[in-house]
Amino acid sequence: MTMTPSVYHFFFFLLLFSCPSLIAGQLLYNVCGTTGNFTANSTYQTNLHRVLSYLSHNASTSGFATTTFGQIPDLVIGLALCRGDVKTTECRACLNTATQDAQQVCPFNRASMVWYDFCFLRFSNVEFLGSTSNDPQLLLGNTAYVSNPQRFTRLLNLLLNATLDRAARSDERFATGVVSKFTEENPTVYGLVQCLPSLSASQCRQCVRSLYDPLPSFLQGRQGGRVLGVTCTMRYEIYSFFEGSPKVKLTVPLENGTPPPASPPPAVPSP
Ligand SMILES: *[C@@H]1O[C@H](CO)[C@@H](O)[C@H](O)[C@H]1NC(C)=O
Ligand SMILES: *[C@@H]1O[C@H](CO)[C@@H](O)[C@H](O)[C@H]1NC(C)=O
Ligand SMILES: *[C@@H]1O[C@H](CO)[C@@H](O)[C@H](O)[C@H]1NC(C)=O
Ligand SMILES: *[C@@H]1O[C@H](CO)[C@@H](O)[C@H](O)[C@H]1NC(C)=O
Numbered sequence: 001m002t003m004t005p006s007v008y009h010f011f012f013f014l015l016l017f018s019c020p021s022l023i024a025g026q027l028l029y030n031v032c033g034t035t036g037n038f039t040a041n042s043t044y045q046t047n048l049h050r051v052l053s054y055l056s057h058n059a060s061t062s063g064f065a066t067t068t069f070g071q072i073p074d075l076v077i078g079l080a081l082c083r084g085d086v087k088t089t090e091c092r093a094c095l096n097t098a099t100q101d102a103q104q105v106c107p108f109n110r111a112s113m114v115w116y117d118f119c120f121l122r123f124s125n126v127e128f129l130g131s132t133s134n135d136p137q138l139l140l141g142n143t144a145y146v147s148n149p150q151r152f153t154r155l156l157n158l159l160l161n162a163t164l165d166r167a168a169r170s171d172e173r174f175a176t177g178v179v180s181k182f183t184e185e186n187p188t189v190y191g192l193v194q195c196l197p198s199l200s201a202s203q204c205r206q207c208v209r210s211l212y213d214p215l216p217s218f219l220q221g222r223q224g225g226r227v228l229g230v231t232c233t234m235r236y237e238i239y240s241f242f243e244g245s246p247k248v249k250l251t252v253p254l255e256n257g258t259p260p261p262a263s264p265p266p267a268v269p270s271p
Contacts, residue, residue, distance in 0.1 A: 025094065025116065027101050028228070029138045033111020035126050043074040044110065044125070051123060052099045055080040059119075060092035063172065064197050066129050078123040084174025084194055085243040086118045094119035115228050122230060132203050134229035139216060142224035142237070146187070149221035155179055155252070156236055157213065159191045162248045164208045164234075167193045168201040177248030178240075187223075187238040190246065195232040207232035 038044035047070035059065035059080035066079045080098070082091035098114050098121035106112040111124035115138060122128070146152040163177035173195035180188045195204035211227040211234045219225035224237035235241070 025097050025118075027097075027105070028115045028117065028140070030101070030105045030112065030114045031136050032106035032109045033124055033126075035124065036110045037108045038110055039108065043070065044076065047074050047076040048103075048123060051076045051078040052102075054078070055121065056092070056095040056099050060088055060095055063091060066198070068129075073125070075125060076123055077125070077127055077129060078121075079129065079196075080119065080121045081194075081196060082119045083117070083192075083242075084172050085176060085192075087243070090118050095121060113230065120228070120230075120233075128230075129198070132199065132207065132231055134207055134210070134231045137211075137227055137229040139218050140226040140228070141219050141222045144223045145221045146223055146238075152189075153215055153220060155189055156191070156215065158252070159189055159248075159250060160193065160208075160212045160234060160236070162250055163191045164193050164205060166248050167195065167208070168204045171197065173197050173199060173201075173204050175247045176242045176244070177250065178246040179250040179252060189236055189238055190240050190242065191234070191236040192242050193232070193234045199231060204232060208234055 038048070051067055051069050054067045054069070055065050055078050058067075059082060063082045063084065064080070066077075068075060068077045070076055080095055082094060086094070094116050098116060098119055102112040102114045102121050102123065105114065111122075111126065113122040113136075114120070159177050159179040163175050166177070167173055167175035175193060177191045178188060179191075193208045195207055199207065207229070211229070211232065215225075216227070219227075224235075224239075226235040227233060
């Protein structure tokens with residue numbers, strides 16, 4: 001596995017060989033705050049523990065929770081989100097790990113964010129719940145490339161458009177999708193998009209679309225990629241990486257190497 005983190009503009013880049021054997025409980029990335037430290041046994045720490053305990057209990061049943069506790073300067077704001085397809089037990093396990101890691105990787109820091117395959121956890125002393133900014137964003141890319149990047153990117157656009165449409169119309173702001181191959185050289189592609197359930201449908205559309213339309217140059221031609229942000233995320237792979245059957249199933253006719261149709265085929269919602 002190769003891992004090359006670097007900072008690009010306001011985004012945090014991470015190049016990672018994403019393979020199915022990645023351990024689900026592994027910390028993908030973390031960002032520590034710049035809004036000060038607290039001391040051991042302080043009121044801030046007591047409030048933080050209260051927030052983290054609330055989040056790990058309440059988010060594991062509903063998949064999403066936010067809370068604030070205390071008063072300035074000891075106010076703590078927290079948010080936890082599990083990936084829409086994971087089971088309650090997986091969500092709980094991920095958040096338990098996140099609760100520990102978030103404090104360990106940023107010791108005594110008033111703010112921390114941690115990303116995993118199955119969940120995301122964030123806390124801060126500065127209000128962020130009303131923000132729709134998706135920064136910082138983390139990009140993860142498979143080190144393997146597809147044979148026809150242009151065609152693959154068009155296919156991805158079709159898939160993510162349809163999956164996003166489904167996600168934006170759902171209460172959970174989450175959907176998965178699949179598009180089966182349309183030429184011999186091109187693989188079946190699996191996609192996933194998720195927004196915070198607190199975003200409106202149009203905020204979700206705007207956030208997710210900015211992740212793949214246009215596709216960041218870093219991801220172009222790669223067999224798999226992810227953009228993980230703080231309000232929305234997307235992922236695609238040429239293998240199935242989510243639980244359950246995809247919500248959106250696209251079938252594009254086999255075309256013997258000719259370009260894909262100008263107009264997208266209709267999304268077929270699963271029953
Ligand atoms: C917080 O702690 C870190 C590491 O202990 C230190 O580098 C940093 O300067 C501290 N920040 C403030 C605002 O005290
Ligand atoms: C914090 O509290 C624990 C348990 O009450 C105690 O063992 C520890 O020494 C305290 N640490 C500080 C820095 O006061
Ligand atoms: C979960 O949320 C409910 C309703 O907001 C609250 O009453 C309960 O105490 C929370 N659970 C935990 C463990 O904090
Ligand atoms: C995806 O959706 C956008 C916005 O509606 C549209 O402009 C674009 O043509 C769509 N792409 C495909 C491949 O359908």
